[in-house]
Amino acid sequence: MKEKINHDDTLPKDHPRYESLKYRHKIIEGMKEIVVAEAGLIAHGRGECFDYMLGEKTNEIAEKAIKVAVALLLISEKPILSVNGNTAALVPEELVALSNVVSAPLEINIFYGKEGRVKAITDALIKAGATNLLGTDESKMVEIEELSSNRRRVDPNGIKIADTVFVPLEDGDRTEALKKLGKKVIAVDLNPISRTAIWADITIVDNIVRVLPKMIKIAGELKNLNKEELRKMVKDFDNKKNIQDILEMIKEHLEKQKEGAFKILE
Numbered sequence: 001m002k003e004k005i006n007h008d009d010t011l012p013k014d015h016p017r018y019e020s021l022k023y024r025h026k027i028i029e030g031m032k033e034i035v036v037a038e039a040g041l042i043a044h045g046r047g048e049c050f051d052y053m054l055g056e057k058t059n060e061i062a063e064k065a066i067k068v069a070v071a072l073l074l075i076s077e078k079p080i081l082s083v084n085g086n087t088a089a090l091v092p093e094e095l096v097a098l099s100n101v102v103s104a105p106l107e108i109n110i111f112y113g114k115e116g117r118v119k120a121i122t123d124a125l126i127k128a129g130a131t132n133l134l135g136t137d138e139s140k141m142v143e144i145e146e147l148s149s150n151r152r153r154v155d156p157n158g159i160k161i162a163d164t165v166f167v168p169l170e171d172g173d174r175t176e177a178l179k180k181l182g183k184k185v186i187a188v189d190l191n192p193i194s195r196t197a198i199w200a201d202i203t204i205v206d207n208i209v210r211v212l213p214k215m216i217k218i219a220g221e222l223k224n225l226n227k228e229e230l231r232k233m234v235k236d237f238d239n240k241k242n243i244q245d246i247l248e249m250i251k252e253h254l255e256k257q258k259e260g261a262f263k264i265l266e
């Protein structure tokens with residue numbers, strides 16, 4: 001039997017990059033369990049790079065997008081939360097909690113359809129408490145014609161009939177296809193200029209590990225508002241401005257780093 005090493009135990013909590021390393025190890029463990037595809041490691045690294053540019057914290061621009069995203073999920077008739085390998089490895093419990101609080105099923109939808117992967121992700125989500133799970137029976141999937149990748153296969157009771165799809169860590173082709181099918185798309189992507197970020201209706205430019213706990217908390221609060229108030233929040237949101245504001249913020253952050261980054265040498 002393969003020995004499983006718990007890297008968390010070997011990481012000193014006062015290590016300056018503790019959080020980042022903790023999630024890096026979750027991705028590596030996920031890959032060993034075939035929850036995460038090899039390419040998922042590279043995608044994670046791309047995300048880490050952008051996270052550095054954002055100061056590795058949730059800014060008020062992302063905070064606003066998070067709030068509007070939750071409002072949209074709450075007013076949607078058939079919202080779906082799409083799950084890929086990276087999100088299942090990083091935040092399985094939080095995916096389940098969000099699914100429960102906004103009453104949206106989780107649908108497993110992966111790019112690299114290696115034998116046994118859907119089962120591995122299903123097991124990880126069930127272990128995290130998932131009961132409302134779609135995309136698990138590959139023989140029942142239908143195709144989205146707009147797409148050529150493995151991700152064209154969707155659950156007939158999920159993304160196929162959804163009005164709003166929450167797509168953390170998505171690739172651009174699929175986001176574009178979902179938009180062309182008339183779906184509302186909420187993306188979580190640390191890269192504010194990825195095709196996904198640009199195509200989505202609401203782009204949360206932040207790390208999924210920080211976004212989901214905030215969404216769960218805000219959903220509890222927004223549930224008490226009436227639908228008209230939630231609709232107004234969604235209507236007033238401008239995603240182009242949201243992304244431009246984030247880019248401005250990154251510029252300012254880098255400008256500060258130009259001087260401030262060297263303070264650790266003093």
Ligand code: ATP
Pocket residue numbers: 043044045046047048050169170171172173188189190191193194195196197206207208209
């Ligand atoms: P696109 O096709 O949309 O232009 P891409 O080719 O970068 O983008 P992928 O590599 O499939 O698409 O997607 C991975 C995306 O997920 C990257 O943009 C990366 O920044 C982002 N990402 C990776 N890890 C995280 C994370 N933990 N939280 C949020 N976003 C992340």
